[in-house]
Amino acid sequence: MDLHELTAAYALDALDADEAEAYELHLGQCEECREELAGLNEAAGHLAFATVAPAPPPRLRAAIVERAAAERSNVVPLLRRRWVARGLGVAAAAAACVVVGLSVALSQSSHTRYVGIGVVLGANGQATLTVYGLAAAPHGKTYEAWVIPAGHSPRPAGLFSGNTTVRLHVAVPKNAVVAVTVERAGGVRAPTTAPIISART
Amino acid sequence: MNRQLAHLSDEALVALAARSEESALAELYDRFGRTAYGLAIRVLRDPVLAEDAVQEAFLTVWRTASRFVPEKGKASTWILTLVHRRAVDTVRHEQRRRTDSLDRAAEPAVQGVEEDAWLRLQRERVQEALRRLPDAQREALELAYYGGFSQSELAERLGQPLGTIKSRMFGGLSRLRELLGEPGTEVSWTSTS
Numbered sequence: 001m002d003l004h005e006l007t008a009a010y011a012l013d014a015l016d017a018d019e020a021e022a023y024e025l026h027l028g029q030c031e032e033c034r035e036e037l038a039g040l041n042e043a044a045g046h047l048a049f050a051t052v053a054p055a056p057p058p059r060l061r062a063a064i065v066e067r068a069a070a071e072r073s074n075v076v077p078l079l080r081r082r083w084v085a086r087g088l089g090v091a092a093a094a095a096a097c098v099v100v101g102l103s104v105a106l107s108q109s110s111h112t113r114y115v116g117i118g119v120v121l122g123a124n125g126q127a128t129l130t131v132y133g134l135a136a137a138p139h140g141k142t143y144e145a146w147v148i149p150a151g152h153s154p155r156p157a158g159l160f161s162g163n164t165t166v167r168l169h170v171a172v173p174k175n176a177v178v179a180v181t182v183e184r185a186g187g188v189r190a191p192t193t194a195p196i197i198s199a200r201t
Numbered sequence: 202m203n204r205q206l207a208h209l210s211d212e213a214l215v216a217l218a219a220r221s222e223e224s225a226l227a228e229l230y231d232r233f234g235r236t237a238y239g240l241a242i243r244v245l246r247d248p249v250l251a252e253d254a255v256q257e258a259f260l261t262v263w264r265t266a267s268r269f270v271p272e273k274g275k276a277s278t279w280i281l282t283l284v285h286r287r288a289v290d291t292v293r294h295e296q297r298r299r300t301d302s303l304d305r306a307a308e309p310a311v312q313g314v315e316e317d318a319w320l321r322l323q324r325e326r327v328q329e330a331l332r333r334l335p336d337a338q339r340e341a342l343e344l345a346y347y348g349g350f351s352q353s354e355l356a357e358r359l360g361q362p363l364g365t366i367k368s369r370m371f372g373g374l375s376r377l378r379e380l381l382g383e384p385g386t387e388v389s390w391t392s393t394s
Contacts, residue, residue, distance in 0.1 A: 005367050005371070006367075007371070008367070008370040009345070009351075011374060013282075013285055013286050013346075014350065038274050040371075040375070042378065043375070043377045043378035043381065044282070044346060045281045045282060046327050046377065047377075048236050048239075049320070049323040049326075050331060051240050051347075053240075056234055056251075057252070060238070060256060061230050061231075061234060064226070064256050065223055065226065065227050067260055068223050068260065
């Protein structure tokens with residue numbers, strides 16, 4: 001299969017999935033095809049304007065804007081996640097150990113969102129917790145961090161309202177779990193809900 | 202805010218959408234939503250599936266706006282490519298599609314449509330350019346783009362070698378690009394309907 005010949009079909013979305021995949025890999029290495037594709041894509045785009053159709057129902061616009069707004073409050077841009085990772089990297093240089101937990105949670109609008117925590121362990125079990133990907137805590141609620149040493153019950157380790165970096169109130173030994181739950185404002189002495197994310201040290 | 206957005210280029214709106222500015226996404230929809238919906242209806246022939254395809258495509262714009270590179274192409278091309286891809290994916294997953302005949306790519310009759318002058322001119326210009334293509338090239342483009350048929354499906358159904366289909370697509374698209382790249386020079390802007 002000569003991949004150069006697939007440019008027009010790719011621009012028309014007329015390749016089967018495996019062909020399209022092979023062509024996309026090829027594109028990464030072929031400047032000539034990238035240039036040709038840009039031109040043919042534009043020509044294919046013109047074809048969209050040749051159709052006649054009734055105006056879309058107004059609810060379509062409303063639905064798009066509403067879902068976009070809902071996603072904005074739930075999704076943390078990749079950029080910020082990289083920034084957090086870099087921040088953790090710097091902190092790690094001076095620390096004994098870094099552990100990172102990542103969970104994928106489904107929001108109400110059924111879009112994937114990523115919630116991550118990073119725990120940086122310092123001397124004497126002192127630790128900081130970095131959280132990203134969280135929406136602000138609902139009204140009347142707070143996020144609460146927990147340190148759960150192996151074989152012990154959870155110890156309350158601090159409250160926060162959203163994405164943040166906080167110093168945990170209790171020492172984090174080896175083989176402990178650091179977890180985050182949603183609790184009523186002011187916090188509780190023992191978790192009342194399942195953790196939304198956790199990481200093991 | 203919307204007054205200001207009306208003066209921005211499509212590409213600037215995508216850049217604003219990348220910064221989570223919902224009004225920029227709404228403005229992009231106001232500019233291309235109707236064309237997107239028309240395209241999706243043409244490919245899918247079902248208003249509900251078409252709405253879904255347009256909605257998913259615009260949310261893809263929203264989610265991936267930061268990866269749009271203006272140097273690589275126009276924002277309108279990017280958006281309509283996303284809509285088209287979504288519609289074609291949907292049509293290919295439809296079971297009933299297997300028994301569809303090739304005439305599914307034909308333009309359905311739509312009555313009583315009101316559209317603005319700019320859209321009408323655009324449509325007439327592209328339709329005129331399509332008419333100037335050799336029949337075999339026009340057929341290949343229409344079946345692929347509006348019918349959602351893949352090149353191998355077309356080779357089989359038209360009883361032609363795959364190489365012939367490929368060169369018809371390439372020839373047709375290249376010629377279309379030439380014809381539409383010279384606005385107003387060769388292509389008639391008068392309505393033939």
